Amino acid sequence: CKRRYNIKLWKTFTDCFNCLPVCAVIDEKIFCTHGGLSPELKSMEQIRNIVRPSDVPDSGLLCDLLWSDPDKDIAGWGDNDRGVSYTFGPDVITKFLNRHDLDLICRAHQVVEDGYEFFAKRQLVTLFSAPNYCGEFDNAGAMMSVDDSLMCSFQILKPAEKKRRFGDKYAK
Numbered sequence: 001c002k003r004r005y006n007i008k009l010w011k012t013f014t015d016c017f018n019c020l021p022v023c024a025v026i027d028e029k030i031f032c033t034h035g036g037l038s039p040e041l042k043s044m045e046q047i048r049n050i051v052r053p054s055d056v057p058d059s060g061l062l063c064d065l066l067w068s069d070p071d072k073d074i075a076g077w078g079d080n081d082r083g084v085s086y087t088f089g090p091d092v093i094t095k096f097l098n099r100h101d102l103d104l105i106c107r108a109h110q111v112v113e114d115g116y117e118f119f120a121k122r123q124l125v126t127l128f129s130a131p132n133y134c135g136e137f138d139n140a141g142a143m144m145s146v147d148d149s150l151m152c153s154f155q156i157l158k159p160a161e162k163k164r165r166f167g168d169k170y171a172k
Helices: 007-017 044-048 061-067 090-099
Strands: 023-026 030-033 077-079 086-088 104-107 116-119 124-127 141-146 152-157
Touching: 044 061, 090 104, 124 141
Parallel strands: 030 104, 104 124
Antiparallel strands: 023 030, 077 086, 116 124, 141 152
């Protein structure tokens, strides 16, 4: 945003993001967050106690809730290739859900080809709603709906067809 537009617009967006809720829980069963889990998270009260608005620190609970990622190839916690926060394995997800009597973690933060992708035996779903992300990925986007019985369904957002411009032999 800073490179494509200007610093003032970027600052306006970050000021807005710094006021948004960090997490949500749907009907006491679906935990929603942008990134993932944190090794510091022991109770939901810790999330309720996060003061907003606030800038995102380089480490700690708030940082992890926004920037951590699941990793099927590890157990426990690992270093994140992004250089911030952690990765967490399926075992961490199972323990978290059991400890808090939850059924599902819904998170975003990573491009997935079909717009949504389940992880850890359907205990976590990654949703990514921006099709053709940054014009660099041919991914679909998705939206998740939750009905009264907590049944989740997905609407897929396909990338728009690239319009052929005069003289552009490579576009469709």
